[in-house]
Amino acid sequence: MDLISSLQEVTKLSHLYYSRQWMFATAGNLSTRDNSSHTEFWITASGKHKGELKDTDFVCVSVKDGTLLSAKEGLKPSAETSIHQVLYSQMPNVGSCLHVHTLESNLLEFGVGKEEGYREIPIPPIEIIKAFGIWDEKPSLTMPVFYNHTDVPTIANQIKRYFTTVGIPKVPFLLIEGHGPTVWGKSIAEANKHLEAVHFLLQVMARRV
Amino acid sequence: MDLISSLQEVTKLSHLYYSRQWMFATAGNLSTRDNSSHTEFWITASGKHKGELKDTDFVCVSVKDGTLLSAKEGLKPSAETSIHQVLYSQMPNVGSCLHVHTLESNLLEFGVGKEEGYREIPIPPIEIIKAFGIWDEKPSLTMPVFYNHTDVPTIANQIKRYFTTVGIPKVPFLLIEGHGPTVWGKSIAEANKHLEAVHFLLQVMARRV
Amino acid sequence: MDLISSLQEVTKLSHLYYSRQWMFATAGNLSTRDNSSHTEFWITASGKHKGELKDTDFVCVSVKDGTLLSAKEGLKPSAETSIHQVLYSQMPNVGSCLHVHTLESNLLEFGVGKEEGYREIPIPPIEIIKAFGIWDEKPSLTMPVFYNHTDVPTIANQIKRYFTTVGIPKVPFLLIEGHGPTVWGKSIAEANKHLEAVHFLLQVMARRV
Amino acid sequence: MDLISSLQEVTKLSHLYYSRQWMFATAGNLSTRDNSSHTEFWITASGKHKGELKDTDFVCVSVKDGTLLSAKEGLKPSAETSIHQVLYSQMPNVGSCLHVHTLESNLLEFGVGKEEGYREIPIPPIEIIKAFGIWDEKPSLTMPVFYNHTDVPTIANQIKRYFTTVGIPKVPFLLIEGHGPTVWGKSIAEANKHLEAVHFLLQVMARRV
Numbered sequence: 001m002d003l004i005s006s007l008q009e010v011t012k013l014s015h016l017y018y019s020r021q022w023m024f025a026t027a028g029n030l031s032t033r034d035n036s037s038h039t040e041f042w043i044t045a046s047g048k049h050k051g052e053l054k055d056t057d058f059v060c061v062s063v064k065d066g067t068l069l070s071a072k073e074g075l076k077p078s079a080e081t082s083i084h085q086v087l088y089s090q091m092p093n094v095g096s097c098l099h100v101h102t103l104e105s106n107l108l109e110f111g112v113g114k115e116e117g118y119r120e121i122p123i124p125p126i127e128i129i130k131a132f133g134i135w136d137e138k139p140s141l142t143m144p145v146f147y148n149h150t151d152v153p154t155i156a157n158q159i160k161r162y163f164t165t166v167g168i169p170k171v172p173f174l175l176i177e178g179h180g181p182t183v184w185g186k187s188i189a190e191a192n193k194h195l196e197a198v199h200f201l202l203q204v205m206a207r208r209v
Numbered sequence: 210m211d212l213i214s215s216l217q218e219v220t221k222l223s224h225l226y227y228s229r230q231w232m233f234a235t236a237g238n239l240s241t242r243d244n245s246s247h248t249e250f251w252i253t254a255s256g257k258h259k260g261e262l263k264d265t266d267f268v269c270v271s272v273k274d275g276t277l278l279s280a281k282e283g284l285k286p287s288a289e290t291s292i293h294q295v296l297y298s299q300m301p302n303v304g305s306c307l308h309v310h311t312l313e314s315n316l317l318e319f320g321v322g323k324e325e326g327y328r329e330i331p332i333p334p335i336e337i338i339k340a341f342g343i344w345d346e347k348p349s350l351t352m353p354v355f356y357n358h359t360d361v362p363t364i365a366n367q368i369k370r371y372f373t374t375v376g377i378p379k380v381p382f383l384l385i386e387g388h389g390p391t392v393w394g395k396s397i398a399e400a401n402k403h404l405e406a407v408h409f410l411l412q413v414m415a416r417r418v
Numbered sequence: 419m420d421l422i423s424s425l426q427e428v429t430k431l432s433h434l435y436y437s438r439q440w441m442f443a444t445a446g447n448l449s450t451r452d453n454s455s456h457t458e459f460w461i462t463a464s465g466k467h468k469g470e471l472k473d474t475d476f477v478c479v480s481v482k483d484g485t486l487l488s489a490k491e492g493l494k495p496s497a498e499t500s501i502h503q504v505l506y507s508q509m510p511n512v513g514s515c516l517h518v519h520t521l522e523s524n525l526l527e528f529g530v531g532k533e534e535g536y537r538e539i540p541i542p543p544i545e546i547i548k549a550f551g552i553w554d555e556k557p558s559l560t561m562p563v564f565y566n567h568t569d570v571p572t573i574a575n576q577i578k579r580y581f582t583t584v585g586i587p588k589v590p591f592l593l594i595e596g597h598g599p600t601v602w603g604k605s606i607a608e609a610n611k612h613l614e615a616v617h618f619l620l621q622v623m624a625r626r627v
Numbered sequence: 628m629d630l631i632s633s634l635q636e637v638t639k640l641s642h643l644y645y646s647r648q649w650m651f652a653t654a655g656n657l658s659t660r661d662n663s664s665h666t667e668f669w670i671t672a673s674g675k676h677k678g679e680l681k682d683t684d685f686v687c688v689s690v691k692d693g694t695l696l697s698a699k700e701g702l703k704p705s706a707e708t709s710i711h712q713v714l715y716s717q718m719p720n721v722g723s724c725l726h727v728h729t730l731e732s733n734l735l736e737f738g739v740g741k742e743e744g745y746r747e748i749p750i751p752p753i754e755i756i757k758a759f760g761i762w763d764e765k766p767s768l769t770m771p772v773f774y775n776h777t778d779v780p781t782i783a784n785q786i787k788r789y790f791t792t793v794g795i796p797k798v799p800f801l802l803i804e805g806h807g808p809t810v811w812g813k814s815i816a817e818a819n820k821h822l823e824a825v826h827f828l829l830q831v832m833a834r835r836v
Contacts, residue, residue: 126315126387126388127385128233128236128310128315131235135359137358137359196230196234197233197236199233200233200236200310200315203312207316207415208316
């Protein structure tokens with residue numbers, strides 16, 4: 001898929017997620033890797049109304065070090081760009097990262113400590129996890145939940161340390177407590193599939209408590 | 210109704226169910242019997258985005274033994290085809306089977322054991338059950354809930370054994386635990402009516418707990 | 419408003435209520451009094467898909483005794499016509515009655531006994547009750563909740579007895595337990611306003627429990 | 628933004644909020660300051676169906692003393708105009724005030740006493756509060772919740788006393804118990820952003836209880 005088509009597809013998801021109330025009040029950020037260069041990704045600019053996003057409301061960032069490579073006048077990269085940068089640099093096969101705020105991800109309270117940094121939280125073995133490509137019967141899975149530092153690069157560093165010491169999570173997403181899920185996938189379509197499954201999963205977890 | 214019209218009607222339901230978040234992340238599968246041959250049914254192909262399903266995204270399967278009779282290149286039958294096959298073969302009057310993933314069907318926990326295979330679960334005698342054609346006052350009804358084997362043909366066999374030993378359920382649906390409801394009806398419209406009633410019922414059951 | 423316009427307005431509400439999942443699986447029935455004759459009302463025919471209702475899917479019934487006065491071939495009056503007939507005959511100013519099935523009205527359990535027939539249930543003094551035209555500060559209001567007899571005319575008689583012995587309820591609606599609310603208003607617009615307020619109220623009651 | 632464009636933008640929000648069930652049964656009122664005169668604001672007329680509001684369904688009110696300055700025949704100012712007047716007069720930078728009825732704001736019970744008048748209620752330090760322009764890590768914030776007097780000017784006076792003695796709240800909204808939130812912002816877009824964040828916040832508070 002060429003870059004323009006990718007940005008149009010992400011823009012369409014932005015409108016859809018806004019209508020689902022996952023991107024209220026400018027919340028969330030969506031990105032796609034540039035398939036031609038592979039070393040750049042495009043992420044939603046900061047402060048945009050996600051129900052009215054246009055396919056020109058993206059800025060270009062370096063996968064290697066997060067440098068801003070290109071931005072239309074007046075556009076600033078999302079405050080959470082550093083998290084996307086870590087995910088693209090740690091997983092060369094990932095083509096898209098999607099981060100939204102869902103109610104259920106904010107209802108779940110894990111009490112992850114600031115020093116602790118992250119915690120592995122068990123997830124129930126329901127059918128929907130097959131959407132993550134995991135076909136074991138009643139698998140014992142966990143998801144990593146990170147502390148929500150105000151300084152976003154600190155969260156990004158924490159995630160980078162997790163990937164380099166613990167490894168890539170078995171599930172294609174992570175959670176930041178009191179904030180929301182970030183998912184990834186080989187393509188935008190796969191990332192969207194993962195996000196819908198994550199939403200279903202978090203709804204079940206939040207309501208079963 | 211001719212086959213093309215039937216497939217168009219099922220496709221429309223797929224889009225509707227996706228918008229209701231019942232078919233998130235490629236979840237669910239819908240089928241209709243071919244009214245002319247009666248010995249074949251058409252089921253959604255595996256892995257399709259249910260909000261973007263086309264009326265050509267179906268494959269043709271034998272009611273008798275589940276053999277794949279016809280499929281456009283690149284299309285594979287849904288992983289749960291064997292369950293639909295059992296339902297069509299056990300109930301000659303059934304013209305459509307619909308299976309979706311709803312949140313409430315995943316909130317309800319029954320603890321059905323793997324060896325046990327299934328359990329009869331009481332359902333509350335609320336007005337909506339009249340949609341199933343049951344008009345008794347405050348009837349004592351149950352629904353069969355099956356264990357969610359990873360190997361789908363094992364679930365299908367369990368259901369077949371239920372139908373041949375216990376009989377056809379009084380309610381036009383069954384549940385697979387941690388997975389979702391499967392409903393049936395003489396026509397697509399009737400199956401849809403049953404599914405809407407089942408959703409209402411499961412919402413009540415999940416919230417009353 | 420002439421009859422055709424009234425039926426078109428009710429039809430539009432039917433589609434809206436279906437999309438809100440208040441008229442799933444053919445549930446519910448809507449009616450409007452004929453403003454010219456005043457002695458007749460038009461009610462949705464039985465068994466129709468409420469999301470696809472047409473303005474010709476209504477039958478004409480006598481306010482005085484519930485006699486079917488006119489119906490297109492193939493149309494039968496709703497099973498709950500007798501309840502509408504009681505409401506129109508007891509309240510000459512009422513121009514429209516709306517009955518739907520909402521989830522929250524089914525979550526609330528009052529345990530009204532069959533012999534008992536009905537019970538007065540307190541409702542919380544929240545702002546939305548001003549939509550009923552009640553402006554007292556923190557009023558102590560109740561709503562009548564009736565037993566859900568399978569024989570609908572028995573419910574209708576119970577309601578008639580309530581109106582003739584207790585009087586017209588202060589709130590413009592009643593509830594049938596495990597079934598749903600029935601509201602009324604001088605016009606279709608007012609009845610709709612009342613229904614939206616009742617839905618808000620029942621949601622609060624069901625969630626506060 | 629000129630006045631016509633502002634009224635069109637508010638009208639669009641009215642339709643959107645109605646579809647979200649935040650303005651059921653004529654509930655709620657929306658207003659915008661006239662940017663040219665700065666001493667006038669326009670507020671929705673009383674009793675209108677918020678899903679069918681037109682950009683001519685507004686009346687003009689004096690910021691200084693709440694006098695009705697201009698209204699098309701048949702239009703009365705919203706019953707809660709006095710609250711908007713206090714907010715515009717106390718905060719010269721505010722360009723729009725939005726008041727809606729949300730379910731969650733009615734699920735939360737604080738027991739604010741009539742004599743007491745208001746109470747400061749703690750809000751959880753979740754990510755969405757950054758939408759209010761507050762970037763502290765895990766801040767200890769409160770929101771003012773007022774008693775719902777039937778006489779609206781009494782509420783307005785209570786709010787005015789709060790602003791002149793306690794000061795402008797750190798968060799851009801207040802709550803009236805059993806009623807709903809009122810938010811403000813420099814522009815209509817900012818007020819809308821605040822309202823979406825408030826809705827998210829109140830959902831979390833109502834469900835975590």
